Amino acid sequence: MTLRVRxxxxxxxxAVLATACAGSPTPGGGTGASAAPAAAKVAYGGTVTFAxxxxxxxxxxxxxxxxxxxxxxxxxxxxxxxxxxxxDIIPWLAEKWTVSPDGKSYTFNLKTGVKYHDGSAFDAExxxxxxxxxxxxxxxxxxxELAPVDTVTVVDPATVKVDLKTxxxxxxxxxxxxxxxxxxxxxxxxxxxxxxxxxxxxGTGPFILTEAVKDDHYTFEKNPDWWGKAANGDxxxxxxxxxxxxxxxxxxxxxxxxxxxxxxxxxxxxxxxPSVKANPDFVYQEIAGLGYNSMYPNRSKGFLFExxxxxxxxxxxxxxxxxxxxxxAQGVGTVGYxxxxxxxxxxxxxxxxxxxxxxxxxxxxxxxxxxxPLKFEMLxxxxxxxxxxxAQLIQSQLAKADITMDIKTLLFNEIVxxxxxxxxxxxxxxxxxxxxxxxxxxxxxxxxGRPNNNSAYSNKxxxxxxxxxxxxTDNAKRKDLLLKAQQIFVVDDPALIWYSYxxxxxxxxxxxxxxxxxxxxxxxxxxxxxKK
Amino acid sequence: MTQYILRRLLLMIPVxxxxxxxxxxxxxxxxxxxxxxxxxxxxxxxxxxxxRAQLGLDQPLPIQYxxxxxxxxxxxxxxxxxxxxxxxxxxGERLPATLELGAAAILISVVVALVVGTLSALKRxxxxxxxxxxxxxxxxxxxxxxxxxxxxxxFAFVVPGHLFPPGGYVAFVADPGDNLRRLVLPAxxxxxxxxxxNMRQVRSSLIDVFGLDYMRTARAKGLHExxxxxxxALKNALIPVVTIIGIQIGAIIExxxxxxxxxxxxxxxxxxxxxxxxxxxxxxxxxxxxxxLSFMFSTLLVDVLYAVLDPRISFGAxxx
Numbered sequence: 001m002t003l004r005v006r007x008x009x010x011x012x013x014x015a016v017l018a019t020a021c022a023g024s025p026t027p028g029g030g031t032g033a034s035a036a037p038a039a040a041k042v043a044y045g046g047t048v049t050f051a052x053x054x055x056x057x058x059x060x061x062x063x064x065x066x067x068x069x070x071x072x073x074x075x076x077x078x079x080x081x082x083x084x085x086x087x088d089i090i091p092w093l094a095e096k097w098t099v100s101p102d103g104k105s106y107t108f109n110l111k112t113g114v115k116y117h118d119g120s121a122f123d124a125e126x127x128x129x130x131x132x133x134x135x136x137x138x139x140x141x142x143x144x145e146l147a148p149v150d151t152v153t154v155v156d157p158a159t160v161k162v163d164l165k166t167x168x169x170x171x172x173x174x175x176x177x178x179x180x181x182x183x184x185x186x187x188x189x190x191x192x193x194x195x196x197x198x199x200x201x202x203g204t205g206p207f208i209l210t211e212a213v214k215d216d217h218y219t220f221e222k223n224p225d226w227w228g229k230a231a232n233g234d235x236x237x238x239x240x241x242x243x244x245x246x247x248x249x250x251x252x253x254x255x256x257x258x259x260x261x262x263x264x265x266x267x268x269x270x271x272x273x274p275s276v277k278a279n280p281d282f283v284y285q286e287i288a289g290l291g292y293n294s295m296y297p298n299r300s301k302g303f304l305f306e307x308x309x310x311x312x313x314x315x316x317x318x319x320x321x322x323x324x325x326x327x328x329a330q331g332v333g334t335v336g337y338x339x340x341x342x343x344x345x346x347x348x349x350x351x352x353x354x355x356x357x358x359x360x361x362x363x364x365x366x367x368x369x370x371x372x373p374l375k376f377e378m379l380x381x382x383x384x385x386x387x388x389x390x391a392q393l394i395q396s397q398l399a400k401a402d403i404t405m406d407i408k409t410l411l412f413n414e415i416v417x418x419x420x421x422x423x424x425x426x427x428x429x430x431x432x433x434x435x436x437x438x439x440x441x442x443x444x445x446x447x448x449g450r451p452n453n454n455s456a457y458s459n460k461x462x463x464x465x466x467x468x469x470x471x472x473t474d475n476a477k478r479k480d481l482l483l484k485a486q487q488i489f490v491v492d493d494p495a496l497i498w499y500s501y502x503x504x505x506x507x508x509x510x511x512x513x514x515x516x517x518x519x520x521x522x523x524x525x526x527x528x529x530x531k532k
Numbered sequence: 533m534t535q536y537i538l539r540r541l542l543l544m545i546p547v548x549x550x551x552x553x554x555x556x557x558x559x560x561x562x563x564x565x566x567x568x569x570x571x572x573x574x575x576x577x578x579x580x581x582x583x584r585a586q587l588g589l590d591q592p593l594p595i596q597y598x599x600x601x602x603x604x605x606x607x608x609x610x611x612x613x614x615x616x617x618x619x620x621x622x623x624g625e626r627l628p629a630t631l632e633l634g635a636a637a638i639l640i641s642v643v644v645a646l647v648v649g650t651l652s653a654l655k656r657x658x659x660x661x662x663x664x665x666x667x668x669x670x671x672x673x674x675x676x677x678x679x680x681x682x683x684x685x686x687f688a689f690v691v692p693g694h695l696f697p698p699g700g701y702v703a704f705v706a707d708p709g710d711n712l713r714r715l716v717l718p719a720x721x722x723x724x725x726x727x728x729x730n731m732r733q734v735r736s737s738l739i740d741v742f743g744l745d746y747m748r749t750a751r752a753k754g755l756h757e758x759x760x761x762x763x764x765a766l767k768n769a770l771i772p773v774v775t776i777i778g779i780q781i782g783a784i785i786e787x788x789x790x791x792x793x794x795x796x797x798x799x800x801x802x803x804x805x806x807x808x809x810x811x812x813x814x815x816x817x818x819x820x821x822x823x824x825l826s827f828m829f830s831t832l833l834v835d836v837l838y839a840v841l842d843p844r845i846s847f848g849a850x851x852x
Contacts, residue, residue, distance in 0.1 A: 055806065057570075057614045057615050058615065058616075064572070065570060065571055065572020066572050138579070138582045139579060139582050139583050139586060140579070141571070141572060141579070143576060143579060144576055193611065193616050194616070194617070196615060196616045197615050197616070197617055213625075213798060214615065214617070214622070214625070214798065214803075215626075215796070215798040215802050215803065215806070216700075216701055216796070216798035217700075245700070245796070246796065247699070247796050248793065248796070249681075249793070249794060251681060251684075251685075252681070252684060252698060252699055252794065252795075252796070255684055255685065255688045255689075255698045256698055256699065256700075258688065258689075259688045259694050259697070259698055260694070261697055261698065261699075261700065383809075410563070411562065411563060411564055411809065412564075412809060413562075413563070413564025413565065413566065413568070413569055413809070413810070413811055414563035414564040416564065416565070416568050416569060417563070417564050417565040417568055420565075420568050451576045451577065
């Protein structure tokens with residue numbers, strides 16, 4: 001009991017601190033705008049064309065299941081909260097919020113006078129409708145993220161209260177992205193089944209979607225009534241128009257940038273990075289991302305990698321520096337060992353358990369198992385030359401430790417199915433785009449029985465530490481718990497084999513300014529302008 | 533003739549039916565589970581089961597097929613699993629771009645093949661003939677994904693002035709000039725392989741015809757060489773060429789798969805390229821059906837054209 005009382009008192013303190021921190025939105029709420037370099041006089045007008053590396057499948061934040069979809073969403077929708085490039089959660093449509101002492105209740109004070117592009121009002125009713133839609137619709141892709149929500153209550157037109165079933169530390173971070181994006185009920189209901197690809201006038205964001213031609217382009221026009229202001233007081237956005245184009249081929253995408261057809265892109269292949277860095281007509285930005293690159297063993301009963309020592313043998317035999325430098329990344333990104341990425345507040349720069357390949361150690365682990373040499377197959381998606389090259393590099397590294405890795409090429413969908421059914425016999429290569437809160441990179445992947453736990457990993461101690469990290473609202477405590485869990489699921493009893501962290505890139509023409517690169521790799525256009 | 537056309541049209545029904553059965557089974561034979569792909573980052577088994585039931589993919593195959601066919605007969609080819617767009621609408625939106633690209637490619641291919649093929653036949657074993665034969669061989673051997681990339685790079689970095697943009701599409705009604713500028717490189721890329729075949733066909737057909745008696749007669753009558761070639765030789769030599777071009781028209785949709793992807797040309801080919809790996813069954817079925825129908829209609833058109841080009845060919849009553 002005493003412990004419980006102490007814990008409650010501690011949570012109350014945290015709640016007070018959280019309230020204090022959250023209660024001071026910047027003018028216009030647009031703290032993200034401060035990412036723009038402080039220019040004396042920024043010109044209004046103009047069009048910027050942005051290239052992404054594949055086409056979107058869904059504009060409805062509720063249905064969207066692909067990373068690429070989010071490229072459009074940040075232009076057209078506002079979320080309740082947003083994140084700075086440094087990872088701090090900032091007020092957005094929610095001007096401030098308070099957290100109850102037990103960490104189970106969040107009260108949001110909303111921005112007033114905001115309208116959706118279709119003219120309908122944004123208010124507490126609208127927030128409730130959106131959150132309930134995301135968490136209660138049967139085929140919603142957001143149910144997992146909002147699972148801890150118990151009820152959403154309208155307190156008054158500008159206040160909404162969200163009660164959680166249990167304290168959930170990453171809750172605010174869930175509202176940064178699709179689960180917190182506010183969509184006009186009128187637009188959703190009018191759009192019907194077509195809303196997923198014709199979400200016209202559906203958001204409150206800085207740009208209004210006016211044209212959507214699948215596989216070709218998406219046109220956004222300036223929302224003249226947007227509420228956001230830049231750090232220098234300028235009304236945002238600056239640009240009149242933004243066009244987003246999907247260009248799948250890396251060389252063609254770059255050629256389009258270099259010839260001025262496109263002014264910005266966030267997908268530059270590793271081999272092209274040195275040349276764009278050296279090109280004085282362009283600005284290349286690269287920061288640590290949130291995503292990671294990893295391999296999934298199948299740790300289910302009866303499969304080879306049920307034996308944790310085998311997983312560890314593979315992990316310690318890898319030369320991660322070489323994979324990063326000579327693999328398809330060509331040095332873009334950083335060497336990594338676990339899912340908590342450098343841009344996460346919980347990142348530990350000293351966590352380098354496999355800094356150098358340990359060939360002798362790997363051989364010893366295999367010998368300790370006592371079942372002869374280790375031999376398995378790696379599943380590689382067909383038609384992907386870069387992944388095949390990566391697999392071959394890993395194959396040659398493991399051969400040094402007498403580990404035989406056969407490469408088997410399958411259709412991507414087949415690999416996904418095998419993994420999901422826990423039927424793959426060896427390893428698969430899987431990347432994760434990452435989430436702002438480390439919980440989004442960890443929990444679903446290593447916690448027993450979670451849907452994305454494709455390696456069928458189960459470790460009670462890890463489960464306990466992760467559960468505790470979700471209810472701990474103190475960041476230092478959370479970090480400690482996450483790092484303790486990471487030590488187990490990376491080193492002591494490995495769940496996955498992580499080998500590198502992704503970078504967030506942005507290549508812009510020299511006349512494009514105010515375009516900040518965010519760890520989540522997604523473009524924000526409200527602060528972008530063209531030099532006159 | 534009318535009876536013949538009607539009979540051919542009726543025969544298309546069982547063929548189209550067999551095509552739908554074939555493609556329905558084939559796309560489902562591919563390993564993998566489209567629902568998992570669509571669920572994306574949310575792998576929740578309850579959501580996945582719900583989506584599967586909603587899409588009807590939990591039903592036995594014959595029931596799925598019957599449901600699809602009954603709707604297809606009413607002109608509803610279903611909705612894309614991935615984007616939820618109506619298949620008819622998705623194809624309809626992209627068809628103009630594909631037809632424009634295909635028509636431009638065939639136009640380039642036919643005009644160049646006729647001119648160069650005729651010259652080559654007239655000047656057999658000359659330098660011109662050797663050069664065109666070599667270019668033809670190169671055209672057939674050059675994969676169009678490679679040719680497309682080379683053309684993009686050449687016009688982006690070698691030829692000054694960015695005459696032809698490296699891909700993209702602007703509707704003709706929006707900006708005719710820009711539309712045509714963007715059309716040039718993909719049309720050349722798509723035309724090259726068929727151009728080579730057509731050129732060889734024109735050349736060899738003409739050479740065959742040149743040796744025939746009526747050609748000597750025409751010349752003996754004192755006809756101008758130009759008239760001999762245009763009126764007598766070409767008209768007869770064109771029959772096999774028309775056959776090949778007919779097939780090429782039918783193949784516009786699948787011929788453009790790669791070219792449309794390289795030049796991000798928003799046509800039916802690109803739609804299919806995206807739908808196949810993600811097992812978007814309704815889209816793949818729709819594209820294959822439309823493609824099969826276009827083949828059937830183009831072969832019918834070729835047969836009809838035979839009669840126009842050669843009055844000796846007739847259909848129907850005379851055969852009985």
